[in-house]
Amino acid sequence: MADYSSSSSSSSSSSSKLVYFVIFPLILLSALVIILNQKPSTSYNSFPYFHYPAPAAATAASRASGAGPAAPAKHDHLPGTKNGPNSDKSPSNYNLDNLDMVEASLAKARETMHEARLNNETSFDPDYVPEGSIYRNANAFHRSYLEMEKLFKIYVYEDGDPPLFHYSKSKGILGIEGILIHQIEISKFRTRDPAKAHVYFIPLSAQSIATYAYVIHNRAWSPLQNIARDYVKLISTKYPHWNRTLGRDHFILGCHDWTPTISDGVPLLFKNSIRVLCNANTSEGFKPSIDVSMPEIYLPEGTMDGLIGGPPPSDRSVLVFYAGGVHGPIRQMLMDQWKDNKDPKVQIHEYLPKNMSYYDMFRRSKYCICPSGWEVASPRMVEALYMGCVPVLLKESYAKPFDDVLDWSTFAVDVRVDEIRDLKKILMGISAEKYVEMQREGIRVRRHFEVNFPPKRYDVFHMVLHSIWLRRINVKLHDAHET
Secondary structure (H helix, E strand, O other), X not given: OHHHHHHHHHHHHHHHHHHHHHHHHHHHHHHHHHHHHOOXXXXXXXXOOOOOOOOOOOOHHHHHHHOOOOOOOOOOOOOOOOOOOOOOOOHHHHOOOHHHHHHHHHHHHHHHHHHHXXXXXXXXXXXXXXXXXXEOOHHHHHHHHHHHHHHOOEEEOOOOOOOOEOOOOOOEOOHHHHXXXXXXXXXXXEOOOHHHOOEEEOOEOHHHHHHHHOOOOOOOOHHHHHHHHHHHHHHHHHOOHHHHHOOOOEEEEEOOOOHHHHHOOOHHHHHOOEEEEOOXXXXXXXXXXXXXXXXXXXXXXXXXXXXXXXXXXXXXXXXEEEEOOOOOHHHHHHHHHHOOOOOXXXXXXXXXXXXXXXXXXXXXXXXXXXXXXXOOOOOHHHHHHHOOOEEEEEOOOEOOOOOOOEOHHHOOEEOOHHHHHHHHHHHHOOOHXXXXXXXXXXXXXXXXXXXXXXXXXXXXXXXXXXXXXXXXXXXXXXXXXXX
16 A cells, blocks of 8 residues: 555655646747738638629739738837837827727728628618619728718828918819818818827828929939938828838828829838829739729810710710820820821821810720820729710729729720730620620719819719728728737
8 A cells, every 4th residue: 555655645746746846838829920920910701791803914912912902010210109209108198099989980991881781772862873884892981981970080291381282283184182182181081180090191292292392303202212211201290190000001192103102102101091192003012902093184274164975875976986195005006007097097196297286185085095004093083984985994004093983994995005006906896785785884874083172972082082982991900009
């Protein structure tokens, strides 16, 4: 019996040593590995309720980037972060739980939109009910739009003075930039309480920077980029909103070709923030799931007067029309192939003949070519829709405006650059019935590209805001300083 007790005691002691010196340290080591490999909650959860189609010529890299934003980059010396000048200020001093309150309101909207999409529910609207093939999902868009009207709030930073901030010219080929900046600042969506905002508008104007800050013959980008960099440094030091999400709920808006490059001077602005751009070129860093494509709209007299409307399909005798300068390789290829053709139904000109009216030709033509110039954006696309001419998009790496909501294949024709020589054959191959249908759908979709003073529901102002709303509601943000 004594021998048995001694054996049992020895066995128990050995087991205790095994647990204490082997198993317990292994458990601690495993827990440590898990903790070290755990990612901080600085990113977001995605709710992809809407379609973000990849452009036809998108590269593998751009498609990969379109799958969603990458995790926030470390920015060790950003003013106002834990390693910056304001590192002694705790998040509680900033009332950062406001972000959770904003997210709670968006969660309800997400659920409502999700149900409308799944159940194909139609919502009541006294003004307009989206329907038909021009929409990828008419009911989902309508419910999302109504939720935007009910909830969406934009905070506009008041820092900065015109003309570089809070102002941009509203006339000319880039006038839509100034029009929308002004309309955002006076709209019902603006809130003076940053705690209630879903997004924060950085009111710099690339057009104004190019006009008033650019020094002729100075080819350096840094002086222009420094304007954006200094502004972000200011707001990130003065306010908590940029730092808590690393700019993910901030946006800029610009139609000038330089806007992407100017934004590139602020890495987090380029990578994380919503950039509303006319120059929506995926080969130059435009990310369809984060950024917003804005249509370039030229209003010669500052309004749509005289631009809307055209004859029916039966009164359009010209098959296809284009007139414009040779800016960039795509237009050069178009001219090389078609400039000197003798077919009266194919009217392609570098310089419009004196006996022709530019807008009259839009109204006489079935199809109107909208090629890229030095950049992908062009006002011809909207001019064609205004006047009832079916747009022919001759572009590469272009993210079309409102493409997550609108099905462009129902009212426009995409022609690849390598198909330019077959342009007439492609257009002649479209049946008369299909052309009439596309022309009719173009007239229907036109309301989403119209510029109104003041804005009207579903017009271009509201569609741009809805695109921003989608990109905000499509993610759930967390405070970058919470672990």
